Ligand code: ADP
C-alpha cells in the first residue's frame with residue numbers, strides 16, 4: 001500500500017513544477033488515488049492549500065518528518081491519467097506551472113478559492129464570542145478586515161492563544177439537486193384514501209389521482225407540479241403523511257439555448273463527390289485508428305460542416321467519442337444547433353458563456369460518458385472525453401484558439417497531442433487555412449483535402465472593390481458609397497437581407513482636439529479611450545477605466561474637441577438616416593454584452609425581423625442565412641497597417657469569411673468591399689477568391705523577413721509598475737541568453753512593447769526567432785523558474801511560444 005503521495009501544491013507566490021511529498025494518514029490509505037485533489041498543510045503556520053496528487057510511492061528513505069495530507073476533496077479522481085500527462089506536457093511547452101495547467105483543464109467550479117478564517121481554539125469571553133463571532137466558532141476574516149478595532153481585538157486574542165488564523169479551501173463545486181418523488185402507496189391504498197377525502201378538497205383529490213398515474217415511476221417534483229398545476233404545499237403535506245416518498249437527486253443545469261436544434265440538419269445529407277472523397281479518407285483513418293492530420297480546405301459554403309458531422313457519426317458508430325472545436329460558440333450558434341439536431345442528447349457544449357454551474361454539469365456529463373460528442377471553444381480541447389475517435393477543429397486559422405493568458409497554449413497543438421494519445425485522426429478545416437498549417441500540408445506532413453466549390457454548383461459571390469477616396473472627396477465624410485447604398489436599397493425592395501461589417505480593430509471612436517491634437521487616453525494604459533454613446537462615457541477596452549465624455553479639451557480648453565473613427569453606433573445612425581424604412585440590427589460588444597444576446601439577435605435576423613445586420617467582426621464567421629444576398633465591408637483597411645506580421649493574413653481571412661456569408665442558398669450573392677487602398681494585394685486577392693495566390697505571395701514575404709512559418713517565434717515579456725525595473729529585467733535576460741543560442745537564431749530586443757503601458761504596468765519584450773535550437777527550450781524554462789525569486793518584487797515575466805499578436 002502506498003503511504004506517500006506526490007502533490008503539486010497551489011501556492012501562488014511560490015510555484016514549482018516539482019511535486020512535494022506528503023504522508024497519507026492511515027484513515028485515507030484506501031481512498032487516495034492519483035488525480036484527486038487534496039488539502040495539505042504548507043509552509044509554517046496553519047496555512048492550508050489545495051493540491052493535486054500526481055503520484056503515489058512506497059515509503060523509502062523518508063525520515064518521518066513529512067507533513068500529512070489533511071483531507072481529500074474528491075471521492076474519485078478529477079483528472080485521469082491522460083489529463084495528468086497532458087498537463088505536464090503543457091506546462092513544459094508553454095513555460096507555465098503545472099498547477100495552472102491542471103486548473104485550466106478543469107471547470108471553474110472545481111478551482112479552489114481559499115479564504116482566511118479566524119477560529120476559536122480556546123475559551124473566550126462571552127462578549128467577544130457574541131460581538132466578534134456572532135456566537136459561532138469561526139468567522140471569515142474578510143468580513144472584519146476593514147474594521148481596525150475588530151482586527152486589533154482579534155490579534156489580541158491570538159496573542160493569548162485563544163483564536164487561530166487559518167486558510168480554508170472552499171470547494172466551490174456545487175452539484176445541483178432537485179426533489180424527486182415517487183408514490184409510496186399502492187393503487188388500492190390510494191383508492192381507499194380518496195374515499196376519506198372531503199369532496200371540496202380539490203387539490204388533494206387531484207394529487208391522489210395523479211399519484212395513481214405514476215405508480216412505479218419517479219418524477220421530479222417540478223415536473224409533477226407542472227403536470228398537476230398544483231403548488232408545492234399539497235405535495236409537502238402528502239410527503240408528511242407518508243403518501244409520497246421524496247429524495248434529493250442530482251440534476252444537470254440546462255444552459256440557455258440547449259433546446260434549440262436545427263431540424264433541417266437532423267438527417268445526414270447526400271454528399272457531393274468532393275465531400276464524399278474527403279469524408280472517405282477521414283473515415284478510413286477513424287476506422288483504422290490512424291493518427292493522421294487532415295487539412296480540409298473548403299471555400300465558404302462548400303459543406304465542410306456536413307463532412308464534420310458525418311465523420312463524427314462514424315466515430316460514434318465505432319463506439320468512440322468525438323470532439324468538435326469551434327472558434328467562438330456565441331458567434332456561431334448555428335453550428336451547435338446542427339450538431340444537436342444530429343446527435344441529440346449525446347451532445348455536450350462547452351463555452352465561456354456558460355455559468356460555472358452549467359459548465360460543471362456539462363463537464364460531468366462528459367466525464368461520466370453520458371455525452372459522447374462535445375462541441376466547444378478553445379478550452380473544450382480539455383473535455384474529459386475517453387476513447388476519442390476523432391478531433392475536428394473548424395476555422396483552424398482563428399487566433400482565438402490561442403490563449404493569450406497563462407498557460408499560453410494553442411488548442412491546435414493540444415489537439416495534436418490528444419489525437420496522438422488516442423491514435424485518432426485530427427481534422428483541421430478552413431476556407432483560409434493558417435500559413436502554418438497550409439505549408440505543412442504542402443510539405444506533406446498533413447493530408448490536404450479540398451472542397452473547391454460551393455454545394456449545388458453555387459458560384460462564390462462576385463466582389464466589387466469600391467475606392468472610397470473619390471467617394472469621400474465628392475460627398476464628404478460618409479461610411480456608405482453610392483454603389484453600396486444603391487445595392488442596399490435594391491435588396492430592401494426585394495425583401496432580401498444584407499450584412500454590413502464595420503472592421504473595428506484598432507483605434508476607433510477616440511476623441512481628439514482639433515486645435516491642439518490632444519487625444520484622450522486611459523490614465524492606466526497607453527491606449528486612447530473609446531467613446532460609448534449608450535452609456536455616455538469614455539472607456540478603456542483594456543482595463544475598464546471609465547470617465548465622462550469631455551466637452552472641452554482638457555489640454556487647451558478648446559471647444560473643438562470631437563470624435564474620430566467610426567463606431568457602430570455612429571454608422572447605425574447614419575444608415576438609419578439614409579434608409580429610414582430599413583429595419584437594422586446592430587451587433588457589437590455593447591449590444592451583446594448580456595448573456596444570450598448574440599443568439600437572440602441572430603435568431604431575430606434569421607427569422608426575418610430585420611433587413612440589415614450591422615456589426616463588427618463578430619458577424620463575419622459561420623453565419624448561414626439563406627436570404628442574405630448582399631454583404632458590405634465598410635472599411636476594409638483597418639487592420640491592414642497594424643504593426644504585426646500577421647496583419648495581411650488576418651485581413652485576408654476576415655474579408656474572405658465575411659464575403660462568404662452572401663448568396664449561400666438559392667439566390668445569388670454580391671459583395672462590396674469599401675477601401676482606401678484598392679491596389680493592396682490582400683484586397684485584390686480577396687476579390688479573386690484566390691487563397692492559393694495569397695498563400696504564395698505571403699510566404700515570400702515571410703521568408704524574406706524570417707517570420708513563421710519559416711521560423712518559430714517566442715516572446716518573452718517582462719512587466720513592472722516602474723519602467724526602469726521592467727527594462728532592467730529584460731536586459732538581464734538578454735544577457736543570460738547571451739550567445740548560447742544557435743547561430744541562425746535571431747534575438748530582437750529588448751524593446752518596449754507596442755502598447756508600452758497597460759493597467760498601470762510597463763512592458764518590455766524580447767522576440768526570439770529560431771529554426772532549430774537545442775538549447776533554447778531549456779534555457780527559457782530555467783529563466784522562467786528563476787524569475788520568481790530573482791527579480792524585484794512585483795516584476796512579472798511571461799514566455800509566450802508562437803504568440804499570435806505582437807502588439
Ligand atoms: P461551410 O461550413 O463549408 O461554410 P456549410 O457546411 O455551412 O458550409 O454548408 C453550406 C450549406 O450547404 C448549408 O446550408 C448546408 O446545409 C448545405 N449543404 C452542405 N452539404 C450539402 C449537400 N451535400 N447537399 C445539399 N446541401 C448541402
Ligand code: ZN
Pocket residue numbers: 513514515516517518553554555556557558
Ligand atoms: Zn486641445
Ligand code: ZN
Pocket residue numbers: 522523524525527540541542543544545759
Ligand atoms: Zn486602461
